[in-house]
Amino acid sequence: MFRPLRVFADVPSLRALLPLSLIARIHLSALPVALSFLVADWTDSYTIVGAVSGGMAVAQAVAGPVRGRVADRGSATRLLLLTGVGYAIGLVLLVAAVAVLPSWAWPVAVLISFLTGLAMPPISQISRAMWPRLAEGAKRESIYTLEATGYEIVEMGGPMLSAGVVTLVSPGAAIGMCAFLGAVGSVVLGLVMRSAGLDTTPKPAATAAGSADKPARQRTLLRDAGFTRAVLVSFFLMGSLFAVNLSVVAWGRDIGHAEAGAGLVALWSVGSALGGVVIAGRGGRSNVTLRIGLLAVGMAALALLLPPVADATPYWLLVPVMVLGGTAIAPSLAASNSRVGQVAPEDRRAEAFGWLATATTGGVALAQPLSGWLLDTFGPAVAVGCGAAMACLAAIIASTLHRPKPAEEPEPAAVSEVDTGAQG
Template sequence: MLVAAVAVLPGRAWPVAVLISFLTSLAMPPISQISRAMWPRLAEGGTRESIFTLEATGNEIVEMGGPVLSAGVVTLVSPGAAVGVCAFLGAVGAVALGLVMKGAGLDTTPRPAAAAAGSGADKPARQRSLLRDAAFTRAVLVSFFLMGSLFAVNLSVVAWGRNIGHAEAGAGLVALWSVGSALGGVVIAGRGGRSHVPLRIGLLAVGMAALALLLPPVAGSTPYWLLALVMVLGGTAIAPSLAASNSRVGQVAPEARRAEAFGWVAAATTGGVALAQPLSGWLLDTVGPAVAVGCGAAMACLAAIVAGTLRRPKSAEVSAVSEASDVSDVDTGAQW
């Protein structure tokens, strides 16, 4: 429909294309929420951490290869063909996920233990918003600030490349950042074990702060190889940080409501991007890329601080939270 509208309607009718894009996004299959809700059912402990890390690494690979594929189709065929390829891949991915889940017996929602015992704990009247759980709300805030910080850096680096007259330089640095993320994800996934979320996000913030010190107006001229090195090294903390954050959400949320929980995470990450984009743009226009990247580092620091206030629930507490959704806080146990 979007391709047809662009081909038929005049250029002044561009708001119609925006409306179609908005309505299409409402029908987007919630693949990320559903898949992330499944990982805690497949594994526990270090193995679950590795699964979340591999997922975050896969996302980085898709984010690197997706734009390249789209640009290639646009160049070789047409923009309409590129949109068609995106639609095809999205539909195939959703169907493939559904078939895999059905084949693995994961297409049903597990009943809480209390409900199975006939206690009636799963009645809708007993359900309360997950956001009323203090630990869950703070976990969502971690995702909010974390994703905002990542997009602040992306926008700032691309803008820096355009300002110096070499847009490819900024794009190359962003690509190297994604490469570093993929490398970090592969290494962490191979090691397994439990993660320390504040430490991982803190390392990401350090990498962002180092990058800010190398950009204008703080630094007038920095060798490109040094910027590239900082981007690769700083990027190694991206996928592990995202994976650790998502893993903790899956641990804190009630088992029967994990899809809803990751829906809130998706909303929070989108909100973080919505905050970071205009704020970074304003800082770029008024001060420079160093301050905009520094703002991203500050958001990462906030994510690390909020993560540090959370505690890992003990196994018994996790079971209790899975049985009832009206728990006010699961803030006990060992530190993240």
């Protein structure tokens, strides 16, 4: 079971960077819980909760590519420091606004939330842009899979941590915790990157010399058809995942056992973690089309067991379907992220993963209202079926992407050479 962890021995810099990058992101899954309690207690309106949360999500989507370009052209450590501090200040201001303003002043909270989202530390995109600099080929695939698997675990732990602080102290304290974790995590990760020689992105020789190709390299990455298709894969993939999450939670609420739906979502994440560990242990290059296709099959199987298709499916039957279906999540996300890293220019990978962040946020923005309408109109089976259709579309688009041949991605001769090159 420890075979997937061999990549840590092969790539020494990864021992600190991967765990730190995951821990530094725990605030991302903890914040929505704390924010929901804070705003709901203040306004007694979940519509306003959605507006405040949506303001932050929109800002993240807008700022993603911009933060990526800044990271590619300058110091990632400096960017992480500035955004980490700005993010913490924004969350503190949000708690203060809720404490002193009347509930009818909620648009102020939306504005603060939007500005805070603009300062969200770009830890995910900087980390994912960094992995191809540490390893190539199968080792790089294993890193992306381990990252996706680890993030599934972090996503499960964040809400529990936040809910515990809300229960024991207050929603404001939980948001303060998120501010602290976001700021400290960003600063520490940035300092470790600097010590590893990964603070700045190496520039291609032609670009550094100011060649005639420079204007072309300044064009938006979306003008590259291959890159755009790779980003669209993540757009539909993330939309499909959120469609299932929302539908299963709604199913549990409809039957009068909300904890049943939450339990199934947790089991889905457990399956994802298990699938990620197995795939990382196998090594080899990923088949993104196959992995997403298997995810779509799992979603379709789940749809057949939910109302109105099936009104009395026993809970014990849903459990293995969720666990087995979930085993394709982390491998699918890892393969999708790796493919973005492959098609993006070496000196613009942080920007590329910024566009990926925008795409995944957009996928969620598409899935939530669409799934909600399908749930109200038809039921969870149709909403999950829509998620399966989005996963199928992601798989179809993925099948059009160029898959590098082994000769195009040689394994590093030795990890020490990779590290030495990074130090330069």
